[in-house]
Amino acid sequence: MQTKWVNMNLNLNKREKLTVSAAIIFLSVFILVQLIIMPVIEKRDALQNRLEAKKSTLSEMKTLRSEYLAIQKKAESSKQGFENRTAGFTLFSFLDGLAGETGLKAHIAYMKPSTTVAEGSGLKISRVEMKLTEITMKDLTSYLFKVETSKNMLMVKRLSITKTEKSSGLIGAVLQVETMES
Numbered sequence: 001m002q003t004k005w006v007n008m009n010l011n012l013n014k015r016e017k018l019t020v021s022a023a024i025i026f027l028s029v030f031i032l033v034q035l036i037i038m039p040v041i042e043k044r045d046a047l048q049n050r051l052e053a054k055k056s057t058l059s060e061m062k063t064l065r066s067e068y069l070a071i072q073k074k075a076e077s078s079k080q081g082f083e084n085r086t087a088g089f090t091l092f093s094f095l096d097g098l099a100g101e102t103g104l105k106a107h108i109a110y111m112k113p114s115t116t117v118a119e120g121s122g123l124k125i126s127r128v129e130m131k132l133t134e135i136t137m138k139d140l141t142s143y144l145f146k147v148e149t150s151k152n153m154l155m156v157k158r159l160s161i162t163k164t165e166k167s168s169g170l171i172g173a174v175l176q177v178e179t180m181e182s
Helices: 002-011 014-084 091-102 137-148
Strands: 108-117 124-135 155-163 171-181
Touching: 091 108, 091 124, 091 137, 091 171, 124 137, 137 155, 137 171
Parallel strands: none
Antiparallel strands: 108 124, 124 171, 155 171
16 A cells, blocks of 8 residues: 555656645644644533633622721721610600700700601601701701701701791791611
8 A cells, every 4th residue: 555655646647646735734734723723622611601700790799898997997987886876765855955055955846756666777866856946057067967966866857947028037947857776
């Protein structure tokens, strides 16, 4: 068999030998590329895609961690706020006492306390809606400042200010203050 190949080789002219050699080289390079180089490139691309996905996941995990730490810090601050309250604290009595301190007690038309339970957390939300009549803007501002800056973790949820019918510069206000209770 080997002699036939050699004989066949001998019967080809120079141009045919060059063409056959080129075809053999082309096929060898094609097989080398298809069987070795392409799988390596595809594997590298797949690994790069996985690496990018892992980097994205890591970045998201870092973001979630920082959010978690911020929430944890707020929770700790709230816990300390609850612990700093005086024993037997009630929102109604605090707001009533604060109105007495600021001289607004005589201007209270009504105070309506209510409580609800926050869905999912089980915490009790205590609210007081109060109406103040014939007060100055300065008095209202002073009262609101003391409410918002108290250590009892209070917040003014709603505020409605109306000008009284008298043109003496007095106003009326309806505000809703709330706090969490344990």
